Amino acid sequence: xxxxxxxxxxxxxxxxxxxxxxxxxxxxxxxxxxxxxxxxxxxxxxxxxxxxxxxxxxxxxxxxxxxxxxxxxxxxxxxxxxxxxxxxxxxxxxxxxxxxxxxxxxxxxxxxxxxxxxxxxxxxxxxxxxxxxxxxxxxxxxxxxxxxxxxxxxxxxxxxxxxxxxxxxxxxxxxxxxxxxxxxxxxxxxxxxxxxxxxxxxxxxxxxxxxxxxxxxxxxxxxxxxxxxxxxxxxxxxxxxxxxxxxxxxxxxxxxxxxxxxxxxxxxxxxxxxxxxxxxxxxxxxxxxxxxxxxxxxxxxxxxxxxxxxxx
Numbered sequence: 001x002x003x004x005x006x007x008x009x010x011x012x013x014x015x016x017x018x019x020x021x022x023x024x025x026x027x028x029x030x031x032x033x034x035x036x037x038x039x040x041x042x043x044x045x046x047x048x049x050x051x052x053x054x055x056x057x058x059x060x061x062x063x064x065x066x067x068x069x070x071x072x073x074x075x076x077x078x079x080x081x082x083x084x085x086x087x088x089x090x091x092x093x094x095x096x097x098x099x100x101x102x103x104x105x106x107x108x109x110x111x112x113x114x115x116x117x118x119x120x121x122x123x124x125x126x127x128x129x130x131x132x133x134x135x136x137x138x139x140x141x142x143x144x145x146x147x148x149x150x151x152x153x154x155x156x157x158x159x160x161x162x163x164x165x166x167x168x169x170x171x172x173x174x175x176x177x178x179x180x181x182x183x184x185x186x187x188x189x190x191x192x193x194x195x196x197x198x199x200x201x202x203x204x205x206x207x208x209x210x211x212x213x214x215x216x217x218x219x220x221x222x223x224x225x226x227x228x229x230x231x232x233x234x235x236x237x238x239x240x241x242x243x244x245x246x247x248x249x250x251x252x253x254x255x256x257x258x259x260x261x262x263x264x265x266x267x268x269x270x271x272x273x274x275x276x277x278x279x280x281x282x283x284x285x286x287x288x289x290x291x292x293x294x295x296x297x298x299x300x301x302x303x304x305x306x307x308x309x310x311x312x
Contacts, residue, residue: 003053003084005302008045010058010074012067013275016091017057019291024299029054033070041066043073050082055126055298060094060113061274062253068094068113075120087301088122091273091294092221092249096131114138126297128273128290129220129248144307146297148248148271149176151288153183155269156216156246165189165213165240167206169231177218180246187213191231211239221249222268225256229263236264249273250287252280260284 008029009017021028030046056078058071071088078086098109114135117125124142136143156164164186168177174190181188189208215235222228222245232243243265250270252260257280260268270276271290281287293310300307 003051005298006049006052006054006083007298008054008056008074008078010056010067010070012059012061012070013057013091013272015275016059016272016289016291016294019272019289020057020295020298023292023295031074033074041069041073043070043077045077045081048081049078051084053085053087053302054078054083055087055089055302056122057089057091057294059090059092059274061092061249061251064094068116072116072120075117075122079121085124086122087124087126087298088117089126089294089298091128091290092251093127093130093135096135099132099135110135111138124301126294126301128271128294131220144297144301146290146293146307147311148273148290148293149180149183150310151271151290151293152180152218152246152269155288156180156184161186161214161216162241163187163213164216165208165210166216166218167191167208167210167231167235169217169219169227173219176220180216180218186216189215191234206234206238210235212241214242215240215244217243217245217265219245219247221251222247222256222260222270223251224254225252225259225263228268229259229265232264242266244269246270250276250280250285252276257282 006029007021007026008031011033032044034042056074060067095109095113126144128146129148130145166177166181166186167189168174169191189210192205228245235243244267245265246269248271261282268284269286271288297307
């Protein structure tokens, strides 16, 4: 590529951005992102970025609204500074769970956020494990949705599980679980769950053979940890020898940490798409880095190379 690569980090997950920069042998651009006393956000680019290929790394995690506004203002600032191309790198896409209209008189919030992002003028979006693949269709610009599965596959293969079974915590995640099971040569089971209201799950049955097995619950995120801890309890009650959970995004809101600490889970494995503060890093939690995956995708996009092989 004839124009220079430039990385910008928002405030949402600077440690991940620094890891990505290290992988690419780059430095993060000098950017000031501040808040006025009334809560308004101010963004200023402190160096010349005219004609550069700019990648803005900013997951829209909690506080989601602040981080979304940071992303929008940074994109606008970069566009007005005459960048050649702008890619919004959003490792965690907030509002992604509101991807459809499940009842009357509710918004499709994931589409609203996509529309707002596009208005500010990025040329493409790079993200990781969207809650629903159809969110890519909410954009009129190219979207590369990376999968964290290769990171988990490598970790699980190195862990030498004895007779493993990958368990989907609900019917909607069966394809994701089947994919992981195929790559680590494991069995497959499903938790029969219903959700009477948001953030409330009721476990009905365990479908599949888990007695005496080492079970790997696999999901795209853990929020309040209600579903995953109830699933772990059900698996142990059905004779599972060991239960761990793997999830890409550590949302971990409300009582999540306490629930995980007191649960039947032996280990909980996340990636670092969302920054996890020290007070949430309990002994059961292990963090795997996706910096190399994201960094390689950025390198290939910049060099106009295919990123499809990264999807495994």
